[in-house]
Amino acid sequence: MATSKRPSPVDCLVESEPVREAARALIAAVQEERAGRGLSARNYAKCIRELERMRGRPLVYPMLTSGEGRGARVWMADGSMKLDFIGGIGVYAFGHNDADLLETAVVAAAGDTIFQGHLMPGPEELRISRALLRHAGPNLKHVWLALSGADANENALKMIFQKHAPAEKIVVFEKAFHGRTMAMAELTDRPAFREGLPQKGNVLHVPFYDANDPESTDKTLAALEAHLRRYPGQIAGMCFEIIQGEGGFNTAPREFFAAVMGLCKEAGVAVWVDEVQTFVRTGELFAFRWLELDEWVDVVTAGKLLQGSATLYTKAYNPRPGLVAGTYAGSTVGMAVGTRLIERLEHEGYLGEEGRIALLGGRIRRRFQSLAKRMPRTVGDVVGIGAMMAFVPWNGAPEIVKAVLEAAFEEGLVLLGAGSNPGKIRMLPPVNTSDEELESAFACLEKALARVREEHDLPC
Numbered sequence: 174m175a176t177s178k179r180p181s182p183v184d185c186l187v188e189s190e191p192v193r194e195a196a197r198a199l200i201a202a203v204q205e206e207r208a209g210r211g212l213s214a215r216n217y218a219k220c221i222r223e224l225e226r227m228r229g230r231p232l233v234y235p236m237l238t239s240g241e242g243r244g245a246r247v248w249m250a251d252g253s254m255k256l257d258f259i260g261g262i263g264v265y266a267f268g269h270n271d272a273d274l275l276e277t278a279v280v281a282a283a284g285d286t287i288f289q290g291h292l293m294p295g296p297e298e299l300r301i302s303r304a305l306l307r308h309a310g311p312n313l314k315h316v317w318l319a320l321s322g323a324d325a326n327e328n329a330l331k332m333i334f335q336k337h338a339p340a341e342k343i344v345v346f347e348k349a350f351h352g353r354t355m356a357m358a359e360l361t362d363r364p365a366f367r368e369g370l371p372q373k374g375n376v377l378h379v380p381f382y383d384a385n386d387p388e389s390t391d392k393t394l395a396a397l398e399a400h401l402r403r404y405p406g407q408i409a410g411m412c413f414e415i416i417q418g419e420g421g422f423n424t425a426p427r428e429f430f431a432a433v434m435g436l437c438k439e440a441g442v443a444v445w446v447d448e449v450q451t452f453v454r455t456g457e458l459f460a461f462r463w464l465e466l467d468e469w470v471d472v473v474t475a476g477k478l479l480q481g482s483a484t485l486y487t488k489a490y491n492p493r494p495g496l497v498a499g500t501y502a503g504s505t506v507g508m509a510v511g512t513r514l515i516e517r518l519e520h521e522g523y524l525g526e527e528g529r530i531a532l533l534g535g536r537i538r539r540r541f542q543s544l545a546k547r548m549p550r551t552v553g554d555v556v557g558i559g560a561m562m563a564f565v566p567w568n569g570a571p572e573i574v575k576a577v578l579e580a581a582f583e584e585g586l587v588l589l590g591a592g593s594n595p596g597k598i599r600m601l602p603p604v605n606t607s608d609e610e611l612e613s614a615f616a617c618l619e620k621a622l623a624r625v626r627e628e629h630d631l632p633c
């Protein structure tokens with residue numbers, strides 16, 4: 174990654190060997206100081222209870238990390254170890270304590286400001302914007318940075334509404350998830366996530382692709398056509414998740430997306446792809462590019478692995494001044510690490526059909542297949558791509574999913590549920606997960622499944 178030309182202020186300082194050396198020394202000092210600082214079991218439990226009291230509800234898992242970790246392994250403050258196959262719900266690309274990313278973070282932290290505002294961008298904003306647009310294809314010309322996935326989605330929604338004013342409706346898929354702000358809670362197809370919130374009533378639904386229904390595409394097109402007939406000129410845009418994250422890692426073939434996006438374009442409806450969870454995980458930075466859907470896409474949002482968030486858009490969707498702003502563009506460390514991460518994906522063979530992320534998906538699938546051979550009724554559908562994979566345990570009933578997640582946690586493996594009817598168990602592992610880590614994770618999972626089978630009297 175080192176360049177031979179004279180370095181400029183825009184080049185990442187982590188490429189400078191003396192700077193990197195100093196960063197390494199600081200990280201080593203921190204790690205040395207931290208060693209042996211564990212909590213007793215009693216104090217560990219106390220800290221977790223305190224956290225729960227302050228939050229006003231239980232943690233999803235009783236965990237408090239120590240700061241120690243390596244790849245998919247993370248150590249808790251009581252000295253116990255977990256295999257982290259969910260990575261902060263898809264945030265950690267190279268797992269825990271990746272040396273190069275830590276050094277990048279330390280160097281960025283030693284720069285000017287901790288956060289950067291939109292008013293006074295630093296070199297980190299320039300570099301991450303360039304890196305994103307490098308992968309965004311021929312049509313997306315602009316990028317606006319923000320903090321969370323929901324922020325990026327809010328910006329996308331505003332750009333779409335402004336361009337299509339006075340149209341005020343938006344189409345989403347059933348089982349969609351787009352974030353937790355007021356607007357995103359309404360776009361998300363989970364009533365429990367907006368309980369008690371006032372709604373504007375401008376969200377229209379269409380069914381997502383169903384691989385078991387040969388008429389699935391026609392049904393979705395018919396539902397969209399019905400909305401277009403009923404609300405002429407009132408639909409501003411439609412939001413797509415190429416792989417539904419929270420909805421259960423459901424995906425569809427290119428022809429499905431091409432047909433629905435094509436209809437949107439014919440009807441003058443904006444095509445917006447929410448890549449907050451898919452970002453990087455399919456083996457391309459953007460899943461819509463992996464499926465070659467460039468010609469239809471107007472607006473794209475990214476988050477999670479980016480270590481911040483971004484909205485990318487065509488010239489036509491560039492909003493008028495005043496619509497999209499805000500104090501923060503991102504944290505300096507987040508932007509530097511996000512850029513470094515993209516550069517490493519580019520240079521270390523992670524991207525593309527034969528890239529390491531695509532191969533990781535194949536490796537995980539083969540492990541599920543081998544598990545399914547031994548336990549055909551335990552392992553149901555296996556879905557997903559690359560570094561986002563999920564499976565249905567037994568019939569996917571909520572209490573079974575919960576039992577498997579809890580048993581896996583006790584066996585030392587952190588996973589998360591996704592979707593309903595059937596419920597699935599998802600993995601968002603580091604993109605550089607080793608064979609040994611996969612072996613250990615599947616050993617934990619197998620033990621957890623055996624326990625649940627016995628406790629719930631389920632077939633093998």
Ligand SMILES: Cc1ncc(COP(=O)(O)O)c(C=O)c1O
Pocket residue numbers: 262320321322323324326350351352353414418419447448449450451476477
């Ligand atoms: C597809 C999708 N969109 C938006 C979001 C919201 O992102 P954030 O939680 O960073 O606001 C998520 C988070 O899980 C997501 O999966």
